Amino acid sequence: SKFDWKEDRKLEKENNMKNLIYVLMISLLSLTIFSCAKKSDTSSTTTTNTEVEGTWSAACYVGTDNFSYKNTITVSGTDVIAKYEVHSDSSCNTDMWTWEDTYSSLSIGDEVSFSSGATGHEFTFNLVSLTLALLTQAIASDMNTISFCGVYWERGTATDITGKTCESDTYDVANTTYLGLYKLVGNNLFLGGFSTTGYYPTSVTNTITYVKQ
Numbered sequence: 376s377k378f379d380w381k382e383d384r385k386l387e388k389e390n391n392m393k394n395l396i397y398v399l400m401i402s403l404l405s406l407t408i409f410s411c412a413k414k415s416d417t418s419s420t421t422t423t424n425t426e427v428e429g430t431w432s433a434a435c436y437v438g439t440d441n442f443s444y445k446n447t448i449t450v451s452g453t454d455v456i457a458k459y460e461v462h463s464d465s466s467c468n469t470d471m472w473t474w475e476d477t478y479s480s481l482s483i484g485d486e487v488s489f490s491s492g493a494t495g496h497e498f499t500f501n502l503v504s505l506t507l508a509l510l511t512q513a514i515a516s517d518m519n520t521i522s523f524c525g526v527y528w529e530r531g532t533a534t535d536i537t538g539k540t541c542e543s544d545t546y547d548v549a550n551t552t553y554l555g556l557y558k559l560v561g562n563n564l565f566l567g568g569f570s571t572t573g574y575y576p577t578s579v580t581n582t583i584t585y586v587k588q
Contacts, residue, residue, distance in 0.1 A: 424453065427557065427564065430447065430448070430449045433584060443465050445459075445460040448564075448585055454481070455478040457478075458473065458476075470510040471514065472510055473507070476504075478503055479501050483497075493558050495559050498555050498556070500552075501551065502537070502547055502551040505547070506533040515529060537549050563584050564584075565585070566585070
């Protein structure tokens with residue numbers, strides 16, 4: 376049959392959009408190595424957030440999707456802002472999009488010890504908002520074409536997607552409580568995943584190091 380370049384370009388664009396959506400949804404995931412933790416025999420609950428107060432930054436790293444990431448976490452009292460920059464190159468220079476997650480009511484809980492001899496704490500906080508900013512006009516246009524998250528996207532504008540359904544994923548609603556775990560080694564902070572099921576994580580990611588600024 377006669378080659379239809381217009382149809383081929385259409386299919387190519389649809390495939391590219393599907394790939395873009397896939398990467399967008401998993402952009403916070405990366406190849407990880409975990410350290411397991413256990414509660415200290417003398418663990419106790421503390422009410423101070425002093426040891427994690429301040430700004431913590433992770434150097435540019437490349438994820439399993441071959442995009443590069445640069446993460447920053449800021450703790451001020453009981454408020455936490457986590458910012459994740461996503462880039463299409465390997466050196467965090469070409470912007471694609473930025474996630475910004477805001478939390479409140481940070482509470483530091485029991486101390487845990489790790490096999491390395493380091494210690495950390497369990498913690499909880501509550502979701503305030505999840506925002507996503509698309510940083511190129513091409514990406515914003517593609518997401519508008521498919522009504523991604525059911526909102527209108529403008530390049531560079533942070534859009535609140537808290538509680539929204541975006542393709543196959545539904546994001547948590549405001550006031551969702553997360554249970555977390557961190558390990559602290561000097562000025563280096565390591566985080567685990569978050570749970571909403573009533574059980575704290577038992578490991579942290581060693582491949583992403585947040586350094587106190």
